Amino acid sequence: MTEVKSPEVPAPPAAVPAELTPERGRWHRVRPFLPLVALVLAVIVPYSTLPLPGIFEGPLNSPGTLQVLAVCLVFGGLAAGYDLLFGRTGMLSFGHALYFAAGVYGTDILVTKAGLPLWQAALLTVTGGTILAALLGAVALRTVGIAFAMVTLAFAQVGAILVARDFGGFTGGEEGLPLDVSGLPAGLVGVTNTVNLYWLALAYLALVVFVVHRVSSSPTGRVLAGLRDDERRIGVLGLDPYRYKLVAFTLAGGLAAAGGGVYCLIVGGASPHITSSELTLSMLVMVVLGGPGTRWGPVLGGVLYMYLDHRLTAFGSSDAVESLPAVLSRPLSQPLFVLGTLFILAVYFFPGGLASLTSRLTLLRRSLLPPSRR
Amino acid sequence: MGTVILLTLTGLGLAALYFLVASGLSLVFGLADVLNFAHGLFLGVGAYATWWAAANLPGAGSDGFGFVLAVVFGVAAGTLVAVLVELVLIRPLYSRTIEQVLVTVGLSLAGVALLQATWGADARPFPRPDWTRQVTGILGAQVPNGGLLLIIAAVLVLGALLAFLRWTRYGLVIRAGVENREMVTALGIDVRKAFTLVFAIGGAAAALAGALGGVYFGTVSPGQGGSLLIFAFIVVVIGGMGSVVGSAYAAVAVGLLQQFVNYYGPSGLGDVCVVGLLAVVLLLRPQGIAGKVATA
Known part of the structure; x- marks a missing residue:
């Protein structure tokens, strides 16, 4: 059989993909310093009295706004830590809330019940969280893939049961355990000192981003990325996947426990809903919305998710929503409905999350510009 | 003696509930590799549809034939939702396992919130026939009829499922697909039709669990499915993915263990023991009691 060739169609020249050519834009030189600029801006936020109507209820430096921001920042850090598992190593853990809850309840119990000073607690x-x-990772990692997800989910469920049933009277059961503030440093107590908690949350976020960045750019991080892409190949190269996965799991657990401690200080106590599997699921939502495996995506996703979760509750009871017919207004008053729907849409239409938005917009801009200016 | 029999039968009632949820999960996972977090939603839909039908559907009620009609309506609603979810949300992501899991996670969050938005977060009293509130004396134990109803329903579902899997052509396709999906596809059989079918079966079983669980507990609330789902996951892992019989054995083991330890030990210890059982099974026999190796 002879091959039929169409003579008039030359092969297109091999194009270098856009992400391989370094971008020579205005931003090129500034870019490495952008995180630093963002950090400085975040540090000086409490000095601003700028009112942002519609976005926050009070001016930026009011304690209410700062507390919301602090919670957002903690969850940004938490999502970045979870991304170490999900986005960078490819481990689908459904039990990450357990280590966060261990941090919250651990700090709370050690300070309130055992009376330890904060730094020791x-x-x-x-x-302990690490x-x-x-x-738990040593047991759970004997399984892979979906079975691993289910096992971590089951372990987290044990945590939720232990907290809810209140064995030994440590956790306060359904009512939660308010933090005893009498033994804490004075700078972390009281409404006027919310700003210190905000800085603490910011420091936590910066620490997590730094650690995750260092780990993922280290040789270990390359092995983790290899595990995500092709685990068998890592095994063939003579490296033990189990050990590397355990390292990532332990590190992420420790970071989550630290975040739990910060969260405990910000909200002033512990409540059983943080042990629920729903929290792990929302961490997954944060990472996927933001962009798994990127440096800033999960942080953005976590901050945005918590902000929306907070604001949508207010939005749901606002007049604009109330005036809609009941079919629309009732679902819209449920933050989880909006966020869940947003998440499904993101999985379908924005697989890279928010972090992929810039490259998508660049592509769009390039295709809209006339060819001569490209 | 009476206590042991009572605990055994209530444990079996719990096991029946787990089995109804886990059988569908196990088949869906075994065939399509989808870890279906939205399964609790199907359960919630079944429960709420039965509750709604008993009050609003003409001919349906909370007693006698009317109640049967209400349950049938609930099961039909659960099946319909399951089929729609498969066709609209799962099918476009064919063979992209992680994305499918993510979509069902989003669906479980949004769906439960939707149930909550429509009918409120509080538990609603469930319409149930009077005889299910009473107890039957069996060997000196006073067993609630609602639990017995669950056991009978689960045994019937198990029998029907096994008969379906063994003696029909689609059952053969499903069994073969669990064993080796690529081979079934290579033989020219559209395995995606079997996916839809498995989702429908799972949705129907979960909706039945929702309706009868409502009878058993006496109330219905949006979060009910989620808490059952976690134990159903454990049952699936212990039983072996894709094995209906394995799910049945595992459900009985989990239900009995939970009931007995919760009675004789402090409340809640039974739930912890179940997870301990899961850890032991995973360490000794990672593929579960029966079925294929539990990997992605």
Whole structure:
């Protein structure tokens, strides 16, 4: 059989993909400093009295706004830590809320029930959370893929049961455990000192981003990326996937426990809803919305998710929504409905999340510009 | 003696509930590799549709034939939702496992919120026939009839499922697909039709679990499905993915263990023991009691 060739169609020249050519734009030189600029801006936010009507209820430096921002920042850090598992190593853990809850309840119990000073409580909690993650990870990582997801989910469920049933009277059961503030440093107590908690949350976020960035650019991080892409190949190269995965799992667990300690200080106590599997699911939503495996995507996703979760509750009871027919207004008053729908749409239409938005917009701009100016 | 029999039968009632949820999950996972977080939603839809039908559907009620009609309506609603979810949301993401899981996660969050928005977050009293509130004396134990109803329903579903899987052509396709999906596809059989079918079966079983669970607990609330779902996941992993019989054995083991330990030990310890059982099974036999190796 002879091959039929069409003579008039030459092969298109091999094009270098856009992401391989370094961008020579105005932003090129500024770019490495952007995170630093963002950090400085975030640090000086409490000095601004700028009112942002519609976005926050009070001016930027009011304690209410700062507390919302602090919670957002903690969850930004939490999502970045979770991304170490999901986006960078490809482990689908459904039990990450457990280590966060261990941090919250650990700090709370050690300060309130055992009367330890805060620094000792924090140190013990982070150590304990890390050890817990290492132990449970050692068992859970004997399975892979979906089975791993289910096992981590089951472990987290045990945490939720232990907290809710209140064995030994430590956790306060359904009512939660308010933090005893009498033993805390004075700078972290009271409405006027919310700004310190805000800075603490910001420091936590910066720490997580720094650690995740260092780990993922280290040789270990390359192995983790390899595990995500092709685990068998890593095994063939003579590296033990189990150990590397355990390292990532333990590290992420420790970071989550530290975040739990910060969260405990910000909201002033612990409540059982943070142990629910719903929290892990929302971490997954944060990472996917933001962009898994990117440096800033999960942070953005976490901050945005918590902000929306907070604001949508107010939005749902606003007049604009109330005046809609009941078919629309009732679902819209449920933040989880809006966020869940947004998440499904993101999975379909924005697989890279928010972080992929810039490259998508660049492509769009290029295709809209006339060819001569490209 | 009476206590042991009572605990055994209530444990079996719980096991029946787990089995109804887990059988569908297990088949869906075994065939399509989809970890279906939206399964709890199907359960919620079944429960709420039965509750709604008992009050609003002409001919349906909370007693006698009217109640049967209400349950049939609930099961039909659950099946319909399951089929729609498969056709609209899961099918376009064919063979992209992680995305499918993510979509069902989003669906479970949004769906439960929608149920909550429509009917409120509080538990609603469930319409149930009077005889389900009473107890039957069996060997000296006073067993609630609602639990017995669940056991009978689960045994019937198990029998029907096994008969369907063994003696029909579609059952053969499903069994073959669990074993080796590529081979079934290579033989020219559209395995995606089997996916829809499995989703429909799972949705129907979960909706039945929702309706009968409503009878058993006496109330219906939006979050009910979620808490059952986690134990159903455990049952699926212990039983082995894709194995209906394995799910049945595992459901019985989990239900009995939970009931007995919760009675004789402090409340809640049974739930912890179940997870301990899961850890032991995973360490000794990662592929579960029966079925294929539990990998993605």
